Amino acid sequence: xxQTPSQTVGPYFAYGLSPQQYLYNHTSIASGNLRTSSTQxxxxxxxxxxxxxxxxxxxxxxxxxxxxxxKGQYNPTDSDFKGFGRFGTGTDxxxxxxxxxxxxxxxxxxxxxxxxxxxxxxxxxxxYTRLYFSDETTENQKDIIxxxxxxxxxxxxxxxxxxxxxxxxxxxxxxxxxxxxxxxxDV
Amino acid sequence: xxxxxxxxxxxxxxLYPDYKSTVFRAPSKPLIPMKHTxxxxxxxxxxxxxxxxxxxxxxxxxxxxxxxxGERIVVSGRILDIDGRPIKxxxxxxxxxxxxxxxxxxxxQHNAPLDPNFFGGGRCVTDENGRYTFMTIKPGAYPxxxxxxxxxxxxxxxxLFGSNITNRLVTQMYFxxxxxxxxxxxxxxxxxxxxxxxxxQFDLSLTQPDxxxxxxxDIVLRGHNATPFENQ
Ligand SMILES: [Fe+2]
Numbered sequence: 001x002x003q004t005p006s007q008t009v010g011p012y013f014a015y016g017l018s019p020q021q022y023l024y025n026h027t028s029i030a031s032g033n034l035r036t037s038s039t040q041x042x043x044x045x046x047x048x049x050x051x052x053x054x055x056x057x058x059x060x061x062x063x064x065x066x067x068x069x070x071k072g073q074y075n076p077t078d079s080d081f082k083g084f085g086r087f088g089t090g091t092d093x094x095x096x097x098x099x100x101x102x103x104x105x106x107x108x109x110x111x112x113x114x115x116x117x118x119x120x121x122x123x124x125x126x127x128y129t130r131l132y133f134s135d136e137t138t139e140n141q142k143d144i145i146x147x148x149x150x151x152x153x154x155x156x157x158x159x160x161x162x163x164x165x166x167x168x169x170x171x172x173x174x175x176x177x178x179x180x181x182x183x184x185x186d187v
Numbered sequence: 188x189x190x191x192x193x194x195x196x197x198x199x200x201x202l203y204p205d206y207k208s209t210v211f212r213a214p215s216k217p218l219i220p221m222k223h224t225x226x227x228x229x230x231x232x233x234x235x236x237x238x239x240x241x242x243x244x245x246x247x248x249x250x251x252x253x254x255x256x257g258e259r260i261v262v263s264g265r266i267l268d269i270d271g272r273p274i275k276x277x278x279x280x281x282x283x284x285x286x287x288x289x290x291x292x293x294x295x296q297h298n299a300p301l302d303p304n305f306f307g308g309g310r311c312v313t314d315e316n317g318r319y320t321f322m323t324i325k326p327g328a329y330p331x332x333x334x335x336x337x338x339x340x341x342x343x344x345x346x347l348f349g350s351n352i353t354n355r356l357v358t359q360m361y362f363x364x365x366x367x368x369x370x371x372x373x374x375x376x377x378x379x380x381x382x383x384x385x386x387x388q389f390d391l392s393l394t395q396p397d398x399x400x401x402x403x404x405d406i407v408l409r410g411h412n413a414t415p416f417e418n419q
Contacts (some may be wrong), residue, residue, distance in 0.1 A: 001271050003194045004384050004406045005377040008206075009303050010344060012292040014280025016308040017346060021418040024291070025249075026308055029237045029278065053211035060294075066230065066352045074229040084231035090294075108225045115226050122208025122378045124199035126357060128221075131360055146217055177215045185228055186193065186218035 004040050006125040013119070013123075018062065018088045026086075032065075032087035034101040039081050039113055041070025041102030045169045046131065046159060049096050050120065053177035055092035057095035061120035063174070065099055065131075067113075072105035073091045103133065111146065118174060128187040131172055134160045149183050156182045189270075190352060191223065191410030197381035205372035207333050214228065223353065233278040235312050242310045245283075245323035249306030256302055257286025257324035259399035262360070262387070265317040266347060269410050273317025274354075278309040280346040281321060288327030296328050328367055340367035340374065341349040349408035360404045361386045 009017075011031070017027040035043060047067070049057040051069040065085045069076045074083060086121045089095045104112050111132055132140055140146055146154060159172035201213035221227070241248040246255055262281075266274045284290050286305065287299040305324060313319050326339050342359040349355065361368060363386055368374050374382060384407075391400050392403025 001267060001269050001407045001408060002381065003197050003269065004356065005381045006198045006356060007373060007385070009346075009357045009378075011358075012284075012290040013344065014281065015290075015292050015306070016344065017280060019308060021206075022293075022307075024306075025307065027239060027308070028230070028278075029233055057219055058212070062357075064313075066226070074225065075232060082231060094376055110224060110226070113226070117352070117355055119357055120212060122206070123190070124203060124206065124209065124373070125193075125201065126355065127201075127214060128382040130226075145224070146220060150219070156391060168232035176212050178401065181214065181216050184214045184218050185214075187221050187223070 004088040008121055008124050009062055009126075011121045013062055014088050014090060018086055021091055022078045022087060028086075029087050030082070030086040030098045032085055032097070034065075034067075034082065034085045034099065036080070039102055040079065041105075042168065044101060044103050044170055045166070046099040046101065046114075046170045047096050047171060048159075048172040048174060049094065050118065050174045051176060058120055058176075059088070059095040060088070061097070061118065062086065063069050063097040064117040064119070065101070066115040066117070067101065068104040068107045070102055070105050072106070072107045098151050108141065111143035113143070113145075116174070127184045129182055129184050130157055131170075131175065133170065134158050153183050155179060189233060197232060199376035199378070199385070201279045203372065214322075217270065226351050228351050230326055230348060230354065231345060233316065234276055234310070234347065237278060238310055238312055241322050243355075243372050245305070245307065245321065246324075247310060250304045253304050255305035255324050257283070257305075259322065260325050260342065261320065261322055261393045261395060261399050261401040262404060263393050263401065264404040265321040265389075266313050266319065266349070267317055267405060267407050267409060268350070270361040272348055273313070274316075274408060275313055275315050275317055277317075278310060278348050279319040279348070281323075281343050282308045283309055283323065283326040283330055285342040286324050286327050288329035299327070299329070315410075326360075333372060338367050338370070340365040340371050345406065347406060347408060354408040356406070358406070359385060362402065363387065363389055
């Protein structure tokens with residue numbers, strides 16, 4: 001069999017894929033909020049913009065995240081934590097993506113990380129990347145995937161921890177092109 | 188090629204200058220190959236509980252005061268993995284323009300009428316044979332700003348999860364014989380040998396007599412289960 005080719009998500013995905021976030025009258029299967037008040041783990045917010053080759057924030061991108069829970073489990077059977085989030089950059093005035101989640105634990109001896117999938121108008125095939133955490137220096141240095149990345153590009157995968165009045169925020173921009181281009185993986 | 192890797196001979200490249208928006212959005216540095224770990228061999232699970240009663244019937248899920256206008260069609264097909272095995276119980280999400288070629292999306296300014304009884308978004312879960320089925324309205328073509336007199340061919344957007352996050356696919360289904368396909372840089376961005384895989388087939392057995400025509404569109408996702416580190 002041959003894989004079915006990918007096509008761009010286009011500019012009009014919002015009412016189909018994230019209708020509640022964009023205030024359409026239809027339910028969503030996922031949103032930017034992955035946790036409830038009973039979810040175990042450290043509550044965190046992940047925020048950033050998607051920047052094009054001219055440095056402009058892209059307002060019609062869709063970011064999906066996939067992560068383990070605070071015990072390092074995917075699809076945990078002992079809680080309702082789904083580990084999947086989806087957020088379009090069209091509702092925030094600064095075109096940010098914003099995820100309310102919990103910090104994942106290490107999986108398989110890897111440093112804590114989140115799988116990130118990037119879709120947008122103008123991207124014919126989605127892009128895969130990973131988010132790592134700035135406060136995990138020791139774990140990051142040992143990570144088998146991070147260590148396949150050239151030293152000078154590793155910083156593009158590391159979200160910066162900030163303590164704010166609203167809680168812990170990890171700041172992380174996705175840069176599509178140029179000097180600071182985010183590392184994308186052939187997954 | 189490991190059968191769970193993305194097949195770059197069928198997927199469009201990131202940079203395809205005829206599609207102008209790719210120019211400043213395409214990653215410019217080579218992708219870094221990644222071994223699959225548990226993070227790649229797992230993925231979100233959305234079953235029947237994520238689907239509402241009329242979610243697979245777009246002729247009903249947007250009704251306010253009557254039936255939506257346009258040609259009713261059944262769109263159905265099987266979701267298969269690269270070995271041809273059905274992927275059962277997997278979520279299929281679709282969205283599309285109405286019969287006049289207009290999206291309900293707030294940023295769509297195309298001068299064509301909205302249909303008060305058509306929303307244009309739907310979803311369903313595949314059955315034991317990997318089959319999904321939607322009832323909908325045939326979407327219209329619409330103009331876009333890529334180049335002078337640019338028109339998108341009739342299409343339905345599809346979003347698939349498959350069995351893990353590497354199976355994730357967003358694509359578009361087209362209709363057989365559409366004369367706009369040869370002028371569409373989004374469709375033409377797909378390597379030539381694979382383009383036909385995005386064109387649905389008219390299927391008499393899917394039609395509902397006196398009610399709706401039928402089109403079949405099968406979708407093949409990547410390999411089923413990567414054992415962690417199998418690519419080492
Ligand atoms: Fe479209």
